Amino acid sequence: MELKLYIKMNEKLFLRDPELTGLGKKIIQHSILLIHKNGFESFTFKKLAEEINSTEAGIYRYFENKHKLLMYITSWYWSWLEYRVIVHTLNVKDPAEKLKMVVRLLATTVQDDISTSHVNESILHQIIIAEGSKAYLTKHVTEDNKDHFFGPYKDLCAKIGDILLECNPTYKYPKSLSSTIVEMAHFQNFFMNNLPALTDFGKEKDESKVVDYLEELVFAAIQ
Amino acid sequence: MELKLYIKMNEKLFLRDPELTGLGKKIIQHSILLIHKNGFESFTFKKLAEEINSTEAGIYRYFENKHKLLMYITSWYWSWLEYRVIVHTLNVKDPAEKLKMVVRLLATTVQDDISTSHVNESILHQIIIAEGSKAYLTKHVTEDNKDHFFGPYKDLCAKIGDILLECNPTYKYPKSLSSTIVEMAHFQNFFMNNLPALTDFGKEKDESKVVDYLEELVFAAIQ
């Protein structure tokens, strides 16, 4: 039996659905690889076109600009992560156990998911760490938010907020603590690998230390 | 008596010291205003030159590119903030009180500091919130780090880490908790104003709520 995971994306993010065509899938696949390789700033549609033996104009048929493409792949990631959270907490009754699972899913490098052939989730995870916040750190964040481009991110945070409230229904800051651990799962990883003086695990460079730190932090906060 | 605050900057950040000339000061002053107005992505030396009735080439004599300029002004901010932390904790004996002061200094909008005529610290604070992390979220962060461009940021975090250890010498994650509260002081503010669903203070949009949240978080963590 072969299962295929299809994540329905906000249609305003693209001009033509990249999931539905060969070129579209190649755009997603190789934009992830290219952004990971050279960073989002030096990523251009021209370079991407050369990489996949297509043309710049061809890519512009799918995405208005590279920022929309970044929002597309980050949105995809958050949706996929929420899906993983749901799957992995389905049979877990204890809310504290759920929370531990969430922290692990957030802060641990993922394996490449076979049910999505053209997306390398492990590399995508690296992109989210280094480029993810650039999706919303813009002057047009308000309009983008009105178009619901950050829906998947907010949904994930809401879900984690609910788990926090399951653990302690009187906790005052479930949403802020959610966004804190989501962001820090990525930032502490980035710091660990690039600015180690900003963390306590620069020597080992072991992401399980990030998990330990976040777990301790979140349980202390809600207790 | 008139006091002037001069912050010594890493000399590799600029080609010519902007603090020493009239044009240099105008570059700093108006780049802050322009980045705040239009965002860092759409900020160009051409536009800045028009703003100050100078030329593009003139600005390139001071800064290699706009990213160096961003690192310059963010570095300046972190240095200035560390200076403020030192001043405001000088006569405070209780480490817990020091910590509260730090959180307040991090998360509260600053008043424009009269001792630095050409820098509007209040607007600079807004820039740090929206653009600050772009200074290090690059592919060249490692080389930039070798050039000590993030020294002031790391110094500030180290200082906060020391205060955390004063409060609880056995706490295991002083550096990570420092970078967490520094980043969250800004991100929670950004979320509150732009993506309120990610916080618990979107309704009030009151930055003292961010202070309350961070205080509770940090004291829970080190207890």
Place this chain on the structure above:
DNA sequence: ATTTAAATGATAGTATTACTATCTCATAAA
């Protein structure tokens, strides 16, 4: 199997960005 539509390729062109170079003029320190 044939028609028709949709997707892609090929090519061209424009405005803006991100620089570098050079030459002159103003100014202020030596």
Place this chain on the structure above:
DNA sequence: TTTATGAGATAGTAATACTATCATTTAAAT
């Protein structure tokens, strides 16, 4: 008064971020 330094003016180039058009291939519908 010399002389360095700062700043204005102008020009030019390669890359980026697009838009437009037309031909061709591929896939879907009849």
